[in-house]
Amino acid sequence: MRSEASEGTVLGADVCVVGGGPGGRALALALTRLGCDVVLLEKRDPARGGAPAFRGESVSPDGVRLLDGLGVWERLRKAAHRVDRLEIEDAGRRVLDVRFADFPYRYRHPVELAQPTLLAALAEPAGPLPGTCTVLEPATAVGLLVEGPAVTGVRASTPTGTVRVSAALTVGADGRYSAVRRLSGLAEHARQLPLERDVVWLKLPFPAEWDRRAYRVRIAGDSHGLFLPSTDGTVRVGLNIPKGGLRTLRAGGLGQLHARIGHLAPEAAEAARDGLRSWSETALLDIFTTELPRWSAPGVVLIGDAAHTLSPVLGQGVNHALADAVTLAPLVAEALDRDRRAHGRALLEALQHFQRRREPDVGRSRALQLRQERMFTLTAPAATALRRTVYRALDASPALRRRVLAPAYFPGQRPVAPPEQQDAASEAAPV
Template sequence: MRSDATADGSALSADVCVVGGGPGGRALALALTRLGLEVVLLEKRDPARGAGPAFRGESVSPDGVRLLAGLGVWERVRGAAHRVDRLEIQDAGRRVLDLRFADFPYRYRHPAELPQDTLLAALAEQTARQPGSCTVLEPATAVGLLVEGPAVTGVRARTPTGTVRVQAPLTVGADGRHSAVRRLCGLQERVRHRPLERDVVWLKLPFPADWDRRVYRVRIAGDSHGLFLPCTDGTVRVGLNISKGGLRALRAGGLGLLCARIGRLAPEAGEAARGSLRTWSDTALLDIFTAEVPRWSAPGVVLIGDAAHTLSPVLGQGVNHALADAVALAPLAAEALGRDRRARGRALHTALDLFQRRREPDVGRSRALQLRQERMFTLTAPAATALRRTVYRALDASPALRRRVLAPAYFPGRHPAVRREQPSTPSEVTSV
């Protein structure tokens, strides 16, 4: 990487500029440096302020675990992760689905809860060990793109010490559901934005004493539902659905109304809420929508993760698809960037198109499953809710049906492996 001083600030050059230091951006930086490339990563969050909200972004699907293992990171974080064995859905107080992840025929078949700051630190530490190099600027906010002819050639970023220009033949927008790169390069204009019927209030509560800590719980009562997810810090992370734009009405009813809503779904958690919630600052609101970007790339720039395909929080797929994007993009980008300057532009165009074609089917299957779940969760008519329970009970009764419906989301692109009742290596004993 080269660093120079210019009249309007400093300048850096690299093979790739990654905008966004979340799991997708960090994983991409690692995958690229493993291939010997030079990377500049821009992260707008100030490290002095911590890792940001702790209410979400901690769930890693079985396929996410597999990808982290392939990047050499899983062994570094496994001790901090909390394995989940089951997914349980209760509707109107009765269990209608009890999904055991051990029943799937894959080596990595359990999801895990993992603090995001732990994951990001491990990705950064592993990146520092690679043959390539990664320069991280944080806090740094992308405020413009550098352009030469039709192609993006880098990023102009604002930092506490002034403006930095990062020259790179490839810029990657890994900057989330409200991506600045997507807006700056013109890919925002054709986004298909679909608001869903609800928002989610996230909060953490003391873990109920009689609950199994290795279970994801979904509780449904009428048109209300909540997610109850075990956390590595011993608490339970609660995602309570509310009507779209309904936070003002909920807050008008006070914390007592919030606790009552939680208690209707899970009396044990309702008691914990009444004993621990003191202020609305103990909660966070997540606006629920999906966004489909018809084209994930333009000359010299590509989007990954939520910037390219925003998903809902059902099944915790955002982090996992960002990791999958990073792993898929890195070898294609490295091969194209290895071409001589004259051939590089065409090679990058071909590589970025191929990247989207390879990744779009898996993302589409997860989105379709999520949207079906969202519709089922919001059913209210007696006949519709009875049908919902029938569907879940059918899944519960049929392992083949569970694999057909759920494997595309939890294990995209995977093939069943021979199961071992007694794992043959220490890593397989605790691998998830």
């Protein structure tokens, strides 16, 4: 529901979630299913458009599993576009072709899912829930309420005045530039690693000769691009450029951008020339990763990109935000119940336990992403030849593919015997 606030409004809740992206919405839903009362603050104004364009549409097989567990997958299935393959071409030759049906898991296929569709499903549960969720939008967190050493809520700015939300727990689900991370002091010891590139995102008409059920990575020397099918029938392109190189690229005009796309993917050259007519149709993503030694303090915790910013390789941001939400919710619900009865330290212990459970999966994804980033930027002939050799070895060995890719795509699943395999994404609708 949407609620409007007036000057000096005071609200009370078990949990205040700052950020209405996939992680924040999923956490709010999971908590209300467990009987908690939640206030969710979302800074974007729904009257002025939805989620950011281009990004956040790729949901891994494990993300599908989590959405199924939240009870929203059946409503999303027909709106999702199933992906069957991941292919990598280097110097014009295919060096890796991964078929997701070959993996021995119940949920095997990633899907593309428009983020507004996902957020709407998470915001509107199918039936009544034991807890409540009050949504304030637009609402921007401008300060934290503090009592002694503990955060006790949020002070938020809305178009109609200031709102104070008193809560036993405040959750920063507000992304890579998290205000809650900064306001809580958790950012003080953050380690940010800038990578060697940025990404220009854009959408193009889908090339006629391409399979619509494939993720494509194209590499040429030290340049590479991601070509991902979108649910609207276009192809979403993530084109790497040198760190801070947007001004140089734009100085060359759109023709230089068209040429760069055509160099990586000749099949998309015509679509780039005909479909990309203005720089306003592009968006820049500054690429970096962030590691925090602590994700929580008394009364406050971070999830998703606020706790562990990742790069866009393999589309892990949305999926780790969903996993954080689903892991955190039952720990918090149980701890709040215990603290109400015993006035103990259950919540603080639950937040520390949450980080211990989630950190290994996040660390494995980050390590895989950083290895891929390094491989993408190799330039010396011997190094690029080694890169192609590595990909071909991966392509030739099913066991090696499982070892390398399973931590990214299937971290929450155990292998199942072939007769028992049931792919919950198999009926996802094609574009």
